[in-house]
Amino acid sequence: MGDAGExxxxxxxxxLHDVVEDSQITITDLSEHGFSDAILNAVDAITRRKSESWRKYIRRVGDHSIATKVKINDLKHNSDLSRIISPGEADLSRQRKYQEAIANLLEKQLFH
Structure with missing residues (x-):
């Protein structure tokens, strides 16, 4: 998803958007490897907390401009049904969920 960034x-x-969420690497680890505060803040903003609802997560991502742009790219990629040979109802449902999240993030970005 990095190539989608401007x-x-x-x-x-x-x-890095899934690194902290899906591995043992922490924001502190990234900091120790020299990533800037801007990068660290964006990675933190895009990292979903274990007890966080989807809606709360998307609202929180929308509070950070870099995280918002990256998440929109991620959601567009993940909602592309052409990647799935025979999409089922679960895929269509996920696509609708992601499209709603994209709309929410774009609206927040526009009026933020």
Whole structure:
């Protein structure tokens, strides 16, 4: 997803966007490897908390401009049904969920 970013920060966050969420790597680890505060804040903003609802997560992502742009790219990619040979109802439902999240993020970005 990094290639979808327009700026170097968006590209870096795009590459790192699942790292903290899906591995043992922490924001502190990234900091120790020299990533800037802007990158660290964006990665933190796009990292979903374990007890966080989807709606709360999307609202929180929408509070950070870089995280918002990266998440929109991620959701567009993940809602592309052409990646699935025979999409079923679960895929269509997920696509609707992601499209709603994209609309919410775009609206927040527009009026923020």
């Amino acid at each position: 700026t170097i920060e968006e590209k870096i966050v795009g590459y």
